[in-house]
Amino acid sequence: MERTQPEISVVIPVYNEEKHIVNSLRKIEEEIRSLVSSYEMIVIDDGSRDGTWEQLTVAARRSSSFSALKLSRNFGKELALCAGLEHARGRAVIIMDSDLQHPPALLPEMIRMWREEGKEVVECVKENRGKEPIDKAMGSALFYSLLNRLSGFDLQGASDFKLLDQRVVQAWREMPERNTFFRGMTAWLGFDRAQISFEVPERTDGKSQWSFLGLLKLAVNAIVAFSSIPLRFVSLFGLIFFIGAVLLGVQTLYLKLTGSAVTGFTTVILLLLIVGSVIMISLGIIGEYIASIYNEVKGRPRYLVSRRLESQAASTAERQ
Ligand code: UDP
Ligand code: MG
Numbered sequence: 001m002e003r004t005q006p007e008i009s010v011v012i013p014v015y016n017e018e019k020h021i022v023n024s025l026r027k028i029e030e031e032i033r034s035l036v037s038s039y040e041m042i043v044i045d046d047g048s049r050d051g052t053w054e055q056l057t058v059a060a061r062r063s064s065s066f067s068a069l070k071l072s073r074n075f076g077k078e079l080a081l082c083a084g085l086e087h088a089r090g091r092a093v094i095i096m097d098s099d100l101q102h103p104p105a106l107l108p109e110m111i112r113m114w115r116e117e118g119k120e121v122v123e124c125v126k127e128n129r130g131k132e133p134i135d136k137a138m139g140s141a142l143f144y145s146l147l148n149r150l151s152g153f154d155l156q157g158a159s160d161f162k163l164l165d166q167r168v169v170q171a172w173r174e175m176p177e178r179n180t181f182f183r184g185m186t187a188w189l190g191f192d193r194a195q196i197s198f199e200v201p202e203r204t205d206g207k208s209q210w211s212f213l214g215l216l217k218l219a220v221n222a223i224v225a226f227s228s229i230p231l232r233f234v235s236l237f238g239l240i241f242f243i244g245a246v247l248l249g250v251q252t253l254y255l256k257l258t259g260s261a262v263t264g265f266t267t268v269i270l271l272l273l274i275v276g277s278v279i280m281i282s283l284g285i286i287g288e289y290i291a292s293i294y295n296e297v298k299g300r301p302r303y304l305v306s307r308r309l310e311s312q313a314a315s316t317a318e319r320q
């Protein structure tokens with residue numbers, strides 16, 4: 001049975017947030033209910049290992065337009081967002097975190113810009129980065145300036161808190177890659193955009209789920225997906241070393257011919273070390289691209305859904 005299209009879909013990825021998820025969802029839903037006549041909440045449980053799914057069944061009992069998907073394992077926030085976007089049917093889709101670090105108080109302005117000004121993408125930009133540890137803040141500043149230089153997309157301060165018109169979501173669905181970077185992909189799509197800046201409040205409870213390695217992986221994936229300039233660096237390394245080789249070659253031959261060769265042990269060792277490490281770095285860069293091509297070519301599903309939960313009016317049904 002085809003259901004009527006809601007005005008707004010709210011997509012929320014969740015991972016191990018049992019303590020506060022019901023409360024957060026209630027706050028978000030209260031806000032959205034006061035703004036639009038019809039909406040749907042789509043919560044993606046990204047393979048939580050605590051009681052998050054049980055809490056979602058509680059939330060589904062309270063709400064009339066709620067659905068939840070449980071991914072078969074932890075696929076990461078990026079893929080949880082994919083799952084949400086692929087299932088969202090609203091005329092506009094709002095993507096937000098479950099820890100209230102994306103304040104529901106911004107929803108009225110986001111929806112107004114979409115409804116009244118016809119903006120197709122409304123993105124919330126972080127004014128400060130909340131109480132983030134200094135290493136994370138510095139790492140992220142470095143990453144965004146590198147990404148900007150390499151890809152031309154300025155994502156400094158960008159967050160995943162966005163409203164996308166269904167047209168943009170349709171266009172997004174046409175992007176076939178498995179290695180998704182939501183912020184970059186929405187920037188790539190273009191469309192009529194507006195920005196709202198906001199202060200990131202503290203997390204409701206618990207800790208950020210990102211580990212250093214997780215963030216590093218995201219950064220490398222994003223750069224590989226949005227720029228091929230690192231590959232050109234490999235050629236550049238080659239060129240620089242070729243010029244060095246010609247110069248040193250001429251000097252070595254000259255010394256040989258004039259009979260004053262032999263010395264130069266330090267130079268040989270240094271050259272060996274430098275050339276060796278540049279080759280390793282270059283292989284590493286090429287390897288990242290090959291790994292990414294391999295991942296795309298395998299063509300595996302981006303994520304797997306193991307459970308679904310739906311509340312329609314008063315009835316709550318759980319399907320395996
Ligand atoms: N999240 C997720 N899968 C993960 C990690 C996080 O779905 O593997 C969700 C998490 O529940 C939250 C959002 O992504 O709703 C943002 O995560 P977090 O607050 O840990 O990140 P930060 O605010 O530090 O960017
Ligand atoms: Mg957070």
